[in-house]
Amino acid sequence: MNIVGDEQGKGLVAKADKDTVRSMFHLMVGKPDSNHQMFTRPVCIRPEDIYELNERVQEKLRAHHQESLVASAALVFDDKTTTEFGGWAEFESYNWSRSKVTKEVRLKWQFLLNVQGYELPQQHTLTVKLCASAKPLEVLQAMFSKNPEESDEAEVKFAPVFCRVDFINSVVSEELMAVVDKWNAALPVPESRSGFHDLLDRHKRKIAMLVDYSTPVIFPFASVAYLKSMFDDKDYSASLTIGTSIEVMTWLVFSLMAFTVVVKISHLLARRAFSSIKEHGAYSVFQLTSGDRNRLDVIRRSNKKVFSKFVFSALVSLVFNVSAGIFVALNFS
Numbered sequence: 001m002n003i004v005g006d007e008q009g010k011g012l013v014a015k016a017d018k019d020t021v022r023s024m025f026h027l028m029v030g031k032p033d034s035n036h037q038m039f040t041r042p043v044c045i046r047p048e049d050i051y052e053l054n055e056r057v058q059e060k061l062r063a064h065h066q067e068s069l070v071a072s073a074a075l076v077f078d079d080k081t082t083t084e085f086g087g088w089a090e091f092e093s094y095n096w097s098r099s100k101v102t103k104e105v106r107l108k109w110q111f112l113l114n115v116q117g118y119e120l121p122q123q124h125t126l127t128v129k130l131c132a133s134a135k136p137l138e139v140l141q142a143m144f145s146k147n148p149e150e151s152d153e154a155e156v157k158f159a160p161v162f163c164r165v166d167f168i169n170s171v172v173s174e175e176l177m178a179v180v181d182k183w184n185a186a187l188p189v190p191e192s193r194s195g196f197h198d199l200l201d202r203h204k205r206k207i208a209m210l211v212d213y214s215t216p217v218i219f220p221f222a223s224v225a226y227l228k229s230m231f232d233d234k235d236y237s238a239s240l241t242i243g244t245s246i247e248v249m250t251w252l253v254f255s256l257m258a259f260t261v262v263v264k265i266s267h268l269l270a271r272r273a274f275s276s277i278k279e280h281g282a283y284s285v286f287q288l289t290s291g292d293r294n295r296l297d298v299i300r301r302s303n304k305k306v307f308s309k310f311v312f313s314a315l316v317s318l319v320f321n322v323s324a325g326i327f328v329a330l331n332f333s
Helices: 018-029 047-062 088-092 136-143 170-186 195-202 204-230 242-280 290-332
Strands: 002-004 013-015 033-039 068-077 082-085 102-113 122-131 161-167
Touching: 033 170, 047 068, 047 102, 047 122, 047 170, 068 088, 082 088, 122 170, 161 170, 195 204, 195 242, 204 242, 204 290, 242 290
Parallel strands: none
Antiparallel strands: 002 013, 033 161, 068 082, 068 102, 102 122, 122 161
């Protein structure tokens, strides 16, 4: 950029080439493109995990020789308070031994990067949000918002980890997204989302159907076996007497009544088994503050209680089915 004017310094005019003007204009008011990705994998996040993400991001940016970098963070708690950090050093020195429960962690890296075709370095932004709750409506609002500041509260709370890159250089955007992806894949899985729980969760509908239908299916066989046991000592060739007819009719009435009750109980047990499996997977994303660890203890106790309900429902159904099966086998053997 050149400054030209007359000898007295009057009529000063700034002259710049078109590329410089375009770069400055884009830097000040231009809206960059954006990529975003949700990571729905259940994870546990500790302070050291966040520090590691920052190291990975800065290592990747050093390879691109960025002009300047500003890393910032913010913590949102369940009591509707927010703590913002102007720099990363302040964030790392934060005292985590507090009773507050973490609701959301917002991480942002803003940096200037030289881009081919632009005279001046262009601003890029990487935003990572770590969330403890899920609100699908807010996900859609965030995805259709071009300005990260406009979707501050409406940003993604559908997945534990959400990443967004506002960029000019698409290569850098893809590389940063890959950094977050690898970091997310390395995070520990909550203990309540172990292999056994995943197995139950994948087959919870089949388990519920088994509990719901197995007992009503086996009950008629047990009922017929009981009828057979009533007349084991009688002569089948003899004519039907009034007393025998009354016994058969009594058996039939009570069998139908019992079958109705069994169907309802089986349905109730199936519903409890299904809901118990579904609720048992509750977990805490954050293990940052003392409040988070206390909340994790509450969730563990709740999971144990919920799992005991599933075990009870499954055992009741199993005991009845096995008993009925043995009874049928003994009477028809």
